[in-house]
Amino acid sequence: MDFFFEDLPTTSQSTPNSDHGESQSTEDIDYDSSRGKSSSLSLSMTKIQEQQTSSSIDEISRRVQDLVEKVNDSRTSDQKVMDGFQDKLVEKVSEMCQQMKEHMYTVYEKNSNDMQVKLQEVSEVLESCTKLNQELLEASQALTGLREALAISQSSEP
Structure with missing residues (x-):
């Protein structure tokens, strides 16, 4: 906000008073020379x-x-400082966001690799479980066959 006082009228300008100007007659001047001196001194x-x-x-x-x-110059200077600060802050925040994204992607990649290893282990365990289940089924069938064979042989012996 700029303030300018140059265009304001001043109230201190003196204007000649018409009562003391040229309207004085010679009689007034001659009336009292000491008063005239005092009056001109006062004037x-x-x-x-x-x-x-x-x-x-x-x-x-x-x-x-x-x-x-000076206030306006100071305000202009302050605004420039704030604009510079804002620009630097935006730059730093953008930089930090980019670093966080890169770190996040690095963590994602590491987690993906770790999960891949774990999934491979789970897959191997499941495959092993499937084989064991198959072996148990075969063993169960063999035992069933053996029991039936024993039951037949016991029933054929008197």
């Missing part, structure tokens, strides 16, 4: 005070304008 002092007040106000206005410009 000179008033003008000096008005000029000093005017220059003081102008100086304050200039200082205020300088301060406003």
Whole structure:
């Protein structure tokens, strides 16, 4: 937000008062020479005070304008710093996300290899179980055949 005080009217500008200007008659000037000296001295002092007040106000206005410009410059600088920080932060977050993805894929690959080894072991165990089951069935059939043979032979002997 920029503030500019240059275009503002100043209230300290002096304007000649028509009562003290050229409308004075020669009678007023001749009336009292000591009063005239005092009056012109008072008028000179008033003008000096008005000029000093005017220059003081102008100086304050200039200082205020300088301060406003410094604040605006500082804000612009702050915005640049924040923009740079945001850019770096976005860059770092993107970089970290990429690293996490790569690590995740590495873990996936390792887990896949481990699972493949385990699946191979399970497959071998299942194959072994199938063979054992087949052998048990054959043994059971052999025992059944043997029992039948024994039962026949015991029934044929008196």
